[in-house]
Amino acid sequence: MKNQPEWWDPYSCQPYKMRDEDKPRSGLGNVWEYSKVAGSNLIGLPAITYQYLRLKKQPANIAADTFVGLSVAPDDQYDSASVEMVEELGVKQLLVRIPSWDVAALEDYVRFLELFPSNEFVINILQSRDSVTQLDVWQQQVSTIIAATKHMANTYWIGNAVNRTKWGCVHTGQALDLQVAVEALRGRFPGVKLLGSSIIDFEPLLSWRTLWNFRDYHLDGNAALLYVNRRHSPYGTQYGIFDLENKLRLAKAMTRLSNRSDDKLWITETNWPLLNTKPYTPNSGNPTRTVDEETQAKYLKWYYQIAWQTGWVERVYWWQLINPGYGLVDHREGYLRKMPSYYALKDIIQGELELPPSGVEA
Structure with missing residues (x-):
């Protein structure tokens, strides 16, 4: 990223956490949007519950190198190494972020994409904190x-973590505004596929709001940033019943019922932050929310195995290749050290997609 705004943390690759005094104050728009979230969920609850209960696992007939995705990022120092590691891993599906505010540096991103002529790309277009108030600028970007x-990609994931104020959207309605603005571009770019929803973590009320509404847009797939690291392993539960499999079950039920999205569920971001890696780790760094390298590798395998076995997920992208806080490769000592999770992903791509033994610890 060439042009980093002052609110961007280059170590964890996300906006800095906002101070309470800097957060926009709630107004009537927020209250009205919250009422829409509540109303849509009350209306949808019976159908969602029915779909959730009747949904059966159908192990995917998807090749590992089609199912497994990886995020990569341009860096002049490591571009050649990234190409070599992508080839060594055998990963075919790549995801690259392009910030909307960095269009002046587009040639650099295009040059990076062209280093991977044999790979398929999803491009995640990041919103800025000004995008929601300058929709015409956002649309042009x-x-x-x-x-x-478009000569390198035809799938674009619109927005990122739209349910986090630090990313720019005060409420879900503003996230829908971003999607509507992009929908208007379809006529200029026939054949382009757009992914959306872009809800991070497990927040089903907001997910349903982005998937069932009467705004003017259509998604070619539901892009979910489904992190489960706060529950430790993929077998850890939230609200007593929602382990990874049941979170995916609910996400798939909502996607299937959506009036704004095709019935395709993509996990466009997940990882486990690593212990003692501040400032690179994107969370507090406390042991309750971070893991050691061996545990990260184990959980990575479980996540992919569980998701693949359900048959409900089209693809899962790990965020990302090079980052010592949550990635596969540590660059802090002046060289690239492949961590255990690097080799775990390589094993998965080579076909180790069977479920782990029953009775594993959560």
Whole structure:
């Protein structure tokens, strides 16, 4: 990223946490949007519950190198090494972020994409904190990015973590505004696929709001940033019943019932932050929310195995290749050290997608 705004943390690759005094104050718009979230969930609850209970696992007939995805990022120092590692891993599906505010550096992103002529790309277009108030600028930025990269990609994931204020959206309605603005570009770019929802973590009320509404947009797939690291392993539960499998079950039920999305569920981001890696780790760094390298590798395998066995998920992307706080490769000592999770992902791509033994610890 060439042009980093002052609110961007280059170590953890996300906006800095906002101070309470800097957060926008709630107003009537927030209250009205919250009422829509509540209303849509009350209306949808019977159908969602029915779909959730009747949904059966159907192990996916998807090749590992189609199912497994990996996020990569341009860095002049490591671009050649990234190409070599992607080839060594055998990963075919890559995801690259392009910030909407960095369109002046688009040539650098295009150059990076062209280093991987044999790979398929999803491009995640990041919103800025100004995007929701300058929708015409946002729309033009997205149009410019698609025009510059469409020879390398045809799938664009719109927005990121739209349910986190630090990313720019005060409420879900503003996230829908971003999606509507991009929908208007379809006529200029026939054949382009758009992914959305873009809800991070397990927040089903907000997920349903982005998947069932009467705004003017259509998603070619539901992009969910489904992190489960706060529950430790993929077998850890939230609200007593929602381990990873049941979270995926609910996400799939909602996707199937959506009036705004095709019935395709993509996990576009997940990982486990690592112990003692501040400032690179994106969370507090406390042991309750971070793991050691061996545990990260074990959980990575379990996540992919569980998701693949359900048959409900089209693809899962690990965020990301090079980052000592949560990635597969540590670069802090002036060289690239492949961590255990690197080799775990390689094993998965080579076909180790069977479920782990029953009775594993959560």
